[in-house]
Amino acid sequence: MRKKDKLDADVIIVGGGLVGCTLAALLAKNEFRCLIIEERDTTGNSATRIDPRALAMTRASVNILRAAGAWQHLSKNRIGYFSEMHVWDENGTGEIHFDSAELCEPALGYIIEQTILEQALRQSLEGNEYVKWYQPAIPSSLALEENRITVVLEDGSNLNARLLVAADGARSRIRTLAGIDYPQHDYHQQAVACVVETEKPHVQVARQRFLHNGPLAFLPMADQKQCGIVWSTSPEHASALLAMDEQEFNQTLAQAFDQVPGEVLSSGPRASFPLQHAQAKQYCRPRLVLVGDAAHTVHPLAGQGANLGLLDAAALSEVVLDARNRNRDIGAYQVLRRYERWRKGENYIMLKVLQGFKYLFESNLEIIRHCRNMGLDLTDAATPLKHMIMRYAMGLAGDLPASARAIL
Ligand SMILES: Cc1cc2nc3c(=O)[nH]c(=O)nc-3n(C[C@H](O)[C@H](O)[C@H](O)COP(=O)(O)OP(=O)(O)OC[C@H]3O[C@@H](n4cnc5c(N)ncnc54)[C@H](O)[C@@H]3O)c2cc1C
Structure with a gap:
């Protein structure tokens, strides 16, 4: 038998959180064999760890979660939505008000607890013949060969695939093992x-x-x-x-x-x-790619971190599917560079915008305070600018993958 026939999976995903599970679901839909390595035992008591985060999800994210088959697993009485948003400053009179009706949309976004969403994603993967879990398991080293990448686990077992995806969060071990720089601002x-x-x-x-x-x-x-x-x-x-x-x-x-x-x-x-906010210097290496918080983290003030991660997952699944349809190696650097070029630029813009907001709103300098109050009022009055901000924050603008654009 040739070496290439012995692969354990097409894609190994390290990290079975929101982004890793979404990616697995999107790939499995297209019959890619996926193997998820997760450090927690998500089937036991540790699955119910205390994580009281409620996430704001954009329309694009809801579309992706629907395509992944997870949104359907959420009970309606766990999904909140908001049609208006009101932002104001403790020090001054400036304020801004967003209303989905201005764009003829039913909602600006949806609110869902992170643990409930993760459970729905895991449920959607249950019984899927293309998805296997290794948990609890932690990778200890990587070995790159011409046609495959091997992940060695702490228990000594070896798993290999054409492509390895790091979806293991902000402190990604895979990113560290690959030696990818992750300049962070605390x-x-x-x-x-x-x-x-x-x-x-x-x-x-x-x-x-x-x-x-x-x-x-x-x-x-x-x-x-x-x-x-x-x-x-x-x-x-x-x-x-x-x-x-x-x-x-x-x-x-x-x-x-x-x-x-x-x-x-x-x-x-x-x-x-x-x-913190951070962005990895590279999103890919030959046979290795970063998604979600492993690639970037942002301040939660605009509720965008998971939304960006889900767009990464959707974009990567599209790029990988396109490569297979063209008979190209899904782990080839040139293929993965397409994903990097696509997502790194989009994420960078959001990172910089949020960083700017954060500094503007936290400065106690009189002049900055004055400007931000004026800026809030001016933005509130400048309808085209306000609508552009709304469309981006709602996930309706930008270079969106096909699954993010689907009609709700
Ligand atoms: C307070 C707060 C509020 C937020 N609010 C919003 C919001 O409103 N909207 C929004 O879009 N985003 C929000 N975010 C951001 C969002 O929570 C993250 O962007 C999102 O959870 C990232 O998902 P991920 O799957 O990339 O990483 P994670 O959620 O960190 O998942 C990583 C997974 O990998 C596993 N793992 C880690 N290390 C290893 C290892 N070595 N081996 C195997 N498995 C491993 C972990 O157990 C976990 O399951 C918020 C963040 C914070 C802190």
């Missing part, structure tokens, strides 16, 4: 996330207030009185927020948000996440 901030119950209904409005330490967002969930909150703040303040008892936390939160949702009546388990 924001010296933590994001505290949890789900809260509020006195007043959210009426489908997402709200974000820029405080002196960072932005605080209330994201409307399926229940009218439930919101996912993300509070980006200094590490010291985040530790203090995590240490508070529930009553103190609820009061502090309501005050910080100017009582807009009324009282905060209850709050679920809290967790904090370090914030």
Whole structure:
């Protein structure tokens, strides 16, 4: 038998999170044999780790998740949506207001808990003859040969494929093993996330207030009185927020948000996440490619990280399918460069825009404060500019893969 017939899979994906599972589902649809290596045991108790993040998902992401067969697994009463967004600054009068009706769209975006989405993705892969899981398992080294790449696991087993995908998050071990540089900018901030119950209904409005330490967002969930909150703040303040008892936390939160949702009546388990922004120097090497947070991380202030990752997955599956249709090697560097050129540029723009927002909103210099309040009001009044921002944030603009463009 020739060596090439002995491959364990067409594609090995390290990381069975949101982006890795989406990619596996899209590839499996086209009969690529995928093998997912995941460090957690997602079938056991560790699958229910505390991760209270509620994610804002764009229309493009919903389309991709639908194409992956996962959106269909979500119960309707777990999917929130927002048709308006209100952003304002603690220090001043500037504000901006987005309304989906201005674009004749039903919603600006959808809100869903990260763990629920991951469960739906795993469910959609269950019983799929093209997808195999290795979990819990951690790669320890890589070996590149002419026609294949081999992943050696910590338990000593070897797995090989034409293409290896790093979908193992911001601290990607695969990226490190491949020696790809990942210049990072540490924001010296933590994001505290949890789900809260509020006195007043959210009426489908997402709200974000820029405080002196960072932005605080209330994201409307399926229940009218439930919101996912993300509070980006200094590490010291985040530790203090995590240490508070529930009553103190609820009061502090309501005050910080100017009582807009009324009282905060209850709050679920809290967790904090370090914030950084980064982009890998390269997205690909021969037979190796990076997707999702393994390739880039952004500040959660605009809720774009997972959305960019899902676009990576959709673009990569398209590039790989096109290569196979042309009888090209799916792990060839020239093939993977097409994905890199496509996604790196798009992600870079978003990275820079979010970085700019972050600095603009966090400066306490009088002149900057004045400019940003004026800027918010001007943008609010400048309809074409506002509509362009909305279309990008909703995932309706940019160089979108076909599955992201499909009609909902
Ligand atoms: C507070 C907060 C709020 C956010 N809100 C939003 C939002 O509203 N909208 C949005 O789009 N994005 C948001 N994001 C970003 C979003 O959560 C991430 O971009 C997304 O989770 C990245 O998905 P991923 O699959 O690339 O990586 P991850 O979710 O990190 O998944 C990586 C997977 O790889 C596994 N893994 C890691 N290392 C290894 C290893 N060595 N071997 C095997 N497996 C491994 C992990 O167990 C995990 O399953 C937010 C982030 C934060 C911190």
